[in-house]
Amino acid sequence: MDNFIVSARKYRPASFDTVVGQLSITSTLRNAIVNHQLAQAYLFCGPRGVGKTTCARIFAKTINCQNLQPNAEPCNECESCKAFNTGRSLNIHELDAASNNSVDDIRGLVDQVRILPQVGKYSVYIIDEVHMLSTSAFNAFLKTLEEPPAHAIFILATTEKHKILPTILSRCQIYDFNRMKVEDTVRHLQYIAQKEGVTAEEEALDIIAQKADGAMRDALSIFDQVVNFCGKNLTYAGVIENLNVLDYEYYFRLTDLFHKGDVSGALLLFNEIMEKGFDAANLVAGLGKHFRNVLVAKDPATVQLLEVSARIRERYLKQAAVCETGFLYDALKIIEQCEMQYKVRMEKRLCVEITLIKLCQINELKKKI
Protein backbone atom coordinates (compact mmCIF):
# COMPACT_ATOMS: atom_id res chain seq x y z
CA MET A 1 0.00 0.00 0.00
CA ASP A 2 1.21 3.48 -0.81
CA ASN A 3 2.14 5.67 2.08
CA PHE A 4 -1.02 7.36 3.17
CA ILE A 5 -0.54 11.02 3.96
CA VAL A 6 -3.56 12.99 5.09
CA SER A 7 -1.69 15.05 7.55
CA ALA A 8 -2.10 18.49 8.88
CA ARG A 9 -1.27 20.13 5.57
CA LYS A 10 -4.00 18.65 3.42
CA TYR A 11 -6.74 19.48 5.90
CA ARG A 12 -5.42 22.78 7.20
CA PRO A 13 -8.43 25.06 7.65
CA ALA A 14 -8.66 27.88 5.10
CA SER A 15 -11.39 29.94 6.75
CA PHE A 16 -12.43 30.80 10.31
CA ASP A 17 -15.49 28.56 10.25
CA THR A 18 -13.38 25.45 9.61
CA VAL A 19 -10.99 26.04 12.51
CA VAL A 20 -11.58 23.32 15.09
CA GLY A 21 -12.03 23.96 18.81
CA GLN A 22 -11.24 27.71 19.00
CA LEU A 23 -14.69 29.19 18.54
CA SER A 24 -14.34 32.13 20.92
CA ILE A 25 -11.10 33.24 19.30
CA THR A 26 -12.30 32.93 15.72
CA SER A 27 -15.52 34.80 16.46
CA THR A 28 -13.67 37.62 18.25
CA LEU A 29 -11.27 37.97 15.31
CA ARG A 30 -14.17 37.92 12.87
CA ASN A 31 -16.00 40.63 14.83
CA ALA A 32 -12.90 42.79 14.88
CA ILE A 33 -12.68 42.51 11.10
CA VAL A 34 -16.37 43.31 10.57
CA ASN A 35 -16.17 46.33 12.88
CA HIS A 36 -12.88 47.54 11.41
CA GLN A 37 -11.23 47.35 14.81
CA LEU A 38 -7.91 45.83 13.95
CA ALA A 39 -5.05 46.02 16.40
CA GLN A 40 -1.53 46.38 15.08
CA ALA A 41 -0.09 43.63 17.21
CA TYR A 42 -1.54 40.36 18.41
CA LEU A 43 -0.10 37.72 20.66
CA PHE A 44 -1.42 34.20 20.13
CA CYS A 45 -0.59 32.01 23.12
CA GLY A 46 -1.26 28.35 23.71
CA PRO A 47 0.04 24.80 23.46
CA ARG A 48 1.59 23.45 20.28
CA GLY A 49 -0.55 22.19 17.43
CA VAL A 50 -3.82 23.95 18.35
CA GLY A 51 -4.10 26.31 15.38
CA LYS A 52 -2.21 29.48 16.27
CA THR A 53 -0.33 29.78 12.98
CA THR A 54 -3.35 28.57 11.05
CA CYS A 55 -5.52 31.32 12.57
CA ALA A 56 -2.80 33.89 11.91
CA ARG A 57 -2.75 32.90 8.23
CA ILE A 58 -6.54 32.95 7.92
CA PHE A 59 -6.60 36.36 9.59
CA ALA A 60 -3.99 37.70 7.15
CA LYS A 61 -5.93 36.32 4.21
CA THR A 62 -9.26 37.65 5.47
CA ILE A 63 -8.15 41.22 6.11
CA ASN A 64 -6.63 41.37 2.63
CA CYS A 65 -9.59 39.91 0.77
CA GLN A 66 -10.87 42.38 -1.80
CA ASN A 67 -14.37 41.00 -1.72
CA LEU A 68 -15.00 40.10 1.91
CA GLN A 69 -18.17 38.07 2.50
CA PRO A 70 -20.84 39.44 4.86
CA ASN A 71 -19.96 36.77 7.45
CA ALA A 72 -16.35 38.02 7.40
CA GLU A 73 -15.09 34.99 5.53
CA PRO A 74 -12.61 35.48 2.66
CA CYS A 75 -14.07 35.11 -0.85
CA ASN A 76 -11.35 32.70 -2.07
CA GLU A 77 -11.72 34.18 -5.57
CA CYS A 78 -10.06 37.59 -5.59
CA GLU A 79 -6.44 38.07 -6.58
CA SER A 80 -5.31 38.32 -2.97
CA CYS A 81 -7.20 35.21 -1.79
CA LYS A 82 -5.86 33.21 -4.73
CA ALA A 83 -2.33 34.27 -3.91
CA PHE A 84 -2.85 33.18 -0.29
CA ASN A 85 -4.38 29.87 -1.29
CA THR A 86 -1.42 28.98 -3.48
CA GLY A 87 1.12 30.12 -0.92
CA ARG A 88 2.55 32.96 -3.01
CA SER A 89 1.02 35.98 -1.31
CA LEU A 90 3.43 38.83 -0.72
CA ASN A 91 1.23 40.17 2.08
CA ILE A 92 2.32 37.58 4.57
CA HIS A 93 5.76 37.19 6.08
CA GLU A 94 6.55 34.38 8.45
CA LEU A 95 9.55 34.13 10.69
CA ASP A 96 10.19 31.08 12.82
CA ALA A 97 12.04 32.53 15.78
CA ALA A 98 13.02 29.06 16.96
CA SER A 99 15.60 28.85 14.18
CA ASN A 100 15.97 32.54 13.21
CA ASN A 101 16.46 34.37 16.46
CA SER A 102 19.43 36.65 15.83
CA VAL A 103 19.47 40.44 15.58
CA ASP A 104 20.19 40.12 11.84
CA ASP A 105 17.11 37.98 11.29
CA ILE A 106 14.93 40.58 12.99
CA ARG A 107 16.63 43.45 11.16
CA GLY A 108 15.83 41.75 7.85
CA LEU A 109 12.18 41.64 8.87
CA VAL A 110 12.12 45.19 10.24
CA ASP A 111 13.55 46.50 6.95
CA GLN A 112 10.66 44.94 5.04
CA VAL A 113 8.03 46.44 7.30
CA ARG A 114 8.31 49.87 5.69
CA ILE A 115 7.50 48.58 2.19
CA LEU A 116 3.86 49.15 1.19
CA PRO A 117 1.89 46.08 0.07
CA GLN A 118 1.32 45.79 -3.70
CA VAL A 119 -1.99 43.98 -3.48
CA GLY A 120 -4.37 44.20 -0.54
CA LYS A 121 -4.24 46.60 2.36
CA TYR A 122 -2.07 44.95 4.94
CA SER A 123 1.29 43.30 5.33
CA VAL A 124 1.08 40.72 8.06
CA TYR A 125 4.16 39.59 9.94
CA ILE A 126 3.88 36.33 11.79
CA ILE A 127 6.64 35.57 14.26
CA ASP A 128 6.34 32.02 15.50
CA GLU A 129 7.85 30.91 18.82
CA VAL A 130 8.54 34.57 19.55
CA HIS A 131 9.84 33.76 23.06
CA MET A 132 12.94 32.28 21.39
CA LEU A 133 14.20 35.64 20.12
CA SER A 134 17.47 36.70 21.73
CA THR A 135 17.34 39.73 24.03
CA SER A 136 19.11 41.92 21.48
CA ALA A 137 16.72 40.72 18.75
CA PHE A 138 13.79 41.52 21.03
CA ASN A 139 15.14 45.03 21.55
CA ALA A 140 15.68 45.57 17.83
CA PHE A 141 12.09 44.53 17.24
CA LEU A 142 10.56 46.60 20.03
CA LYS A 143 11.03 49.89 18.20
CA THR A 144 9.06 48.68 15.19
CA LEU A 145 6.38 47.31 17.44
CA GLU A 146 6.07 50.67 19.18
CA GLU A 147 5.58 52.65 15.99
CA PRO A 148 4.47 50.37 13.19
CA PRO A 149 3.39 51.83 9.83
CA ALA A 150 -0.39 51.71 9.33
CA HIS A 151 -0.25 48.85 6.82
CA ALA A 152 1.72 46.52 9.09
CA ILE A 153 0.14 44.02 11.46
CA PHE A 154 2.15 41.75 13.70
CA ILE A 155 1.00 38.40 14.94
CA LEU A 156 3.33 36.92 17.50
CA ALA A 157 2.80 33.31 18.49
CA THR A 158 4.17 31.51 21.49
CA THR A 159 3.80 28.35 23.51
CA GLU A 160 5.40 30.08 26.49
CA LYS A 161 3.65 33.30 27.36
CA HIS A 162 5.53 33.69 30.66
CA LYS A 163 8.75 34.19 28.72
CA ILE A 164 7.44 37.22 26.83
CA LEU A 165 8.73 40.56 28.09
CA PRO A 166 6.13 42.86 29.69
CA THR A 167 7.06 45.59 27.19
CA ILE A 168 5.88 43.29 24.38
CA LEU A 169 2.81 42.02 26.24
CA SER A 170 1.56 45.53 26.89
CA ARG A 171 1.62 46.33 23.18
CA CYS A 172 -0.32 43.30 22.00
CA GLN A 173 -3.89 42.13 22.03
CA ILE A 174 -3.60 38.75 23.69
CA TYR A 175 -5.48 35.62 22.64
CA ASP A 176 -5.24 32.42 24.64
CA PHE A 177 -5.78 29.31 22.54
CA ASN A 178 -7.21 26.22 24.23
CA ARG A 179 -5.79 22.78 24.02
CA MET A 180 -8.00 20.64 21.82
CA LYS A 181 -10.76 18.69 23.56
CA VAL A 182 -10.88 14.96 22.90
CA GLU A 183 -14.43 15.20 21.52
CA ASP A 184 -13.45 17.97 19.09
CA THR A 185 -10.42 16.01 17.94
CA VAL A 186 -12.48 12.84 17.47
CA ARG A 187 -15.11 14.72 15.48
CA HIS A 188 -12.47 16.25 13.21
CA LEU A 189 -10.79 12.87 12.69
CA GLN A 190 -14.19 11.39 11.80
CA TYR A 191 -14.60 14.08 9.17
CA ILE A 192 -11.16 13.39 7.69
CA ALA A 193 -11.64 9.61 7.80
CA GLN A 194 -14.87 9.98 5.88
CA LYS A 195 -13.22 12.22 3.25
CA GLU A 196 -10.40 9.72 2.84
CA GLY A 197 -12.61 6.65 2.64
CA VAL A 198 -11.31 5.28 5.93
CA THR A 199 -13.73 3.50 8.23
CA ALA A 200 -12.90 4.00 11.88
CA GLU A 201 -14.38 2.86 15.16
CA GLU A 202 -15.08 5.80 17.42
CA GLU A 203 -13.02 4.20 20.22
CA ALA A 204 -10.06 3.94 17.84
CA LEU A 205 -10.18 7.68 17.15
CA ASP A 206 -10.63 8.32 20.87
CA ILE A 207 -7.30 6.59 21.55
CA ILE A 208 -5.59 8.73 18.88
CA ALA A 209 -7.06 11.89 20.41
CA GLN A 210 -5.97 10.85 23.92
CA LYS A 211 -2.46 10.13 22.70
CA ALA A 212 -2.25 13.51 20.93
CA ASP A 213 -3.00 15.16 24.29
CA GLY A 214 -4.71 18.29 23.00
CA ALA A 215 -2.67 18.93 19.86
CA MET A 216 -4.54 18.56 16.57
CA ARG A 217 -1.34 18.44 14.55
CA ASP A 218 -0.16 15.44 16.56
CA ALA A 219 -3.56 13.78 16.23
CA LEU A 220 -3.36 14.05 12.44
CA SER A 221 0.13 12.65 12.22
CA ILE A 222 -0.78 9.75 14.54
CA PHE A 223 -3.84 9.18 12.34
CA ASP A 224 -1.56 8.96 9.27
CA GLN A 225 0.73 6.57 11.09
CA VAL A 226 -2.01 4.15 12.13
CA VAL A 227 -3.66 4.20 8.71
CA ASN A 228 -0.29 3.27 7.21
CA PHE A 229 -0.09 0.41 9.65
CA CYS A 230 -3.69 -0.80 9.88
CA GLY A 231 -5.01 0.07 6.42
CA LYS A 232 -8.30 1.81 5.71
CA ASN A 233 -10.20 0.12 8.49
CA LEU A 234 -9.24 1.47 11.89
CA THR A 235 -10.32 -0.74 14.74
CA TYR A 236 -9.84 -0.09 18.43
CA ALA A 237 -7.77 -3.28 18.74
CA GLY A 238 -5.51 -2.34 15.82
CA VAL A 239 -4.91 1.16 17.09
CA ILE A 240 -4.05 0.24 20.68
CA GLU A 241 -1.66 -2.41 19.38
CA ASN A 242 0.02 -0.01 16.98
CA LEU A 243 0.33 2.78 19.52
CA ASN A 244 1.21 0.45 22.38
CA VAL A 245 -1.59 1.85 24.51
CA LEU A 246 -3.09 -0.14 27.37
CA ASP A 247 -6.68 -1.07 26.63
CA TYR A 248 -9.29 0.89 28.68
CA GLU A 249 -10.80 -2.48 29.40
CA TYR A 250 -7.95 -3.36 31.76
CA TYR A 251 -8.64 -0.32 33.93
CA PHE A 252 -12.34 -1.10 34.13
CA ARG A 253 -11.63 -4.75 34.98
CA LEU A 254 -8.99 -3.89 37.58
CA THR A 255 -11.33 -1.40 39.24
CA ASP A 256 -14.08 -4.03 39.43
CA LEU A 257 -11.59 -6.40 41.09
CA PHE A 258 -10.49 -3.73 43.59
CA HIS A 259 -14.11 -2.99 44.42
CA LYS A 260 -14.85 -6.66 45.00
CA GLY A 261 -11.65 -7.11 47.01
CA ASP A 262 -10.35 -9.84 44.68
CA VAL A 263 -6.60 -9.73 45.39
CA SER A 264 -5.74 -12.86 43.37
CA GLY A 265 -7.67 -11.62 40.36
CA ALA A 266 -5.94 -8.23 40.49
CA LEU A 267 -2.45 -9.74 40.80
CA LEU A 268 -3.06 -12.12 37.91
CA LEU A 269 -4.42 -9.35 35.69
CA PHE A 270 -1.42 -7.20 36.57
CA ASN A 271 0.84 -10.08 35.55
CA GLU A 272 -0.98 -10.36 32.22
CA ILE A 273 -0.42 -6.64 31.60
CA MET A 274 3.29 -6.91 32.45
CA GLU A 275 3.66 -9.89 30.11
CA LYS A 276 2.35 -7.74 27.29
CA GLY A 277 5.36 -5.52 27.86
CA PHE A 278 3.68 -2.51 29.46
CA ASP A 279 5.48 -0.28 31.90
CA ALA A 280 4.32 -0.57 35.52
CA ALA A 281 4.74 3.17 36.15
CA ASN A 282 2.44 3.94 33.20
CA LEU A 283 -0.12 1.53 34.59
CA VAL A 284 -0.10 3.29 37.98
CA ALA A 285 -0.45 6.70 36.32
CA GLY A 286 -3.22 5.29 34.12
CA LEU A 287 -5.06 3.94 37.17
CA GLY A 288 -4.89 7.37 38.80
CA LYS A 289 -6.40 8.93 35.72
CA HIS A 290 -9.03 6.22 35.58
CA PHE A 291 -10.15 6.75 39.21
CA ARG A 292 -10.31 10.47 38.55
CA ASN A 293 -12.53 9.83 35.53
CA VAL A 294 -14.85 7.54 37.50
CA LEU A 295 -15.05 10.21 40.19
CA VAL A 296 -16.02 13.03 37.83
CA ALA A 297 -18.53 10.70 36.16
CA LYS A 298 -20.36 10.31 39.49
CA ASP A 299 -21.60 13.87 39.64
CA PRO A 300 -23.75 15.38 36.87
CA ALA A 301 -22.02 18.71 37.59
CA THR A 302 -18.52 17.36 36.86
CA VAL A 303 -19.33 14.80 34.18
CA GLN A 304 -18.41 17.43 31.57
CA LEU A 305 -14.80 17.13 32.75
CA LEU A 306 -14.73 13.61 31.36
CA GLU A 307 -12.77 13.86 28.13
CA VAL A 308 -13.63 10.66 26.29
CA SER A 309 -15.81 9.66 23.37
CA ALA A 310 -19.48 8.79 23.85
CA ARG A 311 -19.22 5.01 24.15
CA ILE A 312 -16.38 5.06 26.66
CA ARG A 313 -18.28 7.70 28.61
CA GLU A 314 -21.11 5.16 28.98
CA ARG A 315 -18.67 2.69 30.54
CA TYR A 316 -17.50 5.35 32.99
CA LEU A 317 -21.04 6.22 33.99
CA LYS A 318 -21.76 2.55 34.65
CA GLN A 319 -18.67 2.07 36.80
CA ALA A 320 -19.37 5.36 38.60
CA ALA A 321 -22.80 4.05 39.60
CA VAL A 322 -21.16 1.06 41.34
CA CYS A 323 -18.17 2.76 43.03
CA GLU A 324 -18.79 4.88 46.15
CA THR A 325 -17.14 8.30 46.37
CA GLY A 326 -15.26 7.24 49.53
CA PHE A 327 -13.82 4.23 47.69
CA LEU A 328 -12.53 6.48 44.90
CA TYR A 329 -10.99 9.01 47.31
CA ASP A 330 -9.13 6.22 49.08
CA ALA A 331 -8.03 4.71 45.77
CA LEU A 332 -6.62 8.05 44.61
CA LYS A 333 -4.73 8.43 47.90
CA ILE A 334 -3.21 4.97 47.51
CA ILE A 335 -2.12 5.79 43.93
CA GLU A 336 -0.52 9.01 45.16
CA GLN A 337 1.45 7.10 47.82
CA CYS A 338 2.55 4.56 45.23
CA GLU A 339 3.79 7.24 42.85
CA MET A 340 5.90 8.75 45.62
CA GLN A 341 7.37 5.42 46.69
CA TYR A 342 7.84 4.06 43.18
CA LYS A 343 10.79 6.33 42.39
CA VAL A 344 12.79 5.32 45.45
CA ARG A 345 11.82 1.66 45.74
CA MET A 346 14.24 -0.88 44.32
CA GLU A 347 11.56 -3.52 43.83
CA LYS A 348 9.29 -1.70 41.39
CA ARG A 349 7.04 -4.66 40.70
CA LEU A 350 6.55 -5.42 44.38
CA CYS A 351 5.74 -1.77 44.98
CA VAL A 352 2.91 -1.94 42.44
CA GLU A 353 1.68 -5.30 43.76
CA ILE A 354 1.43 -3.91 47.31
CA THR A 355 -0.54 -1.01 45.88
CA LEU A 356 -2.96 -3.39 44.15
CA ILE A 357 -3.44 -5.30 47.41
CA LYS A 358 -4.16 -2.06 49.29
CA LEU A 359 -6.69 -1.10 46.62
CA CYS A 360 -8.43 -4.45 47.07
CA GLN A 361 -8.65 -3.88 50.83
CA ILE A 362 -10.40 -0.51 50.74
CA ASN A 363 -13.94 -1.85 51.04
CA GLU A 364 -13.02 -4.51 53.58
CA LEU A 365 -11.37 -1.95 55.86
CA LYS A 366 -14.41 0.32 55.54
CA LYS A 367 -16.71 -2.48 56.78
CA LYS A 368 -14.65 -2.83 59.97
CA ILE A 369 -15.01 0.80 60.94
Ligand SMILES: [Zn+2]
Ligand atom coordinates in the same frame (compact mmCIF):
# COMPACT_ATOMS: atom_id res chain seq x y z
ZN1 LIG B 1 -10.91 37.40 -1.52
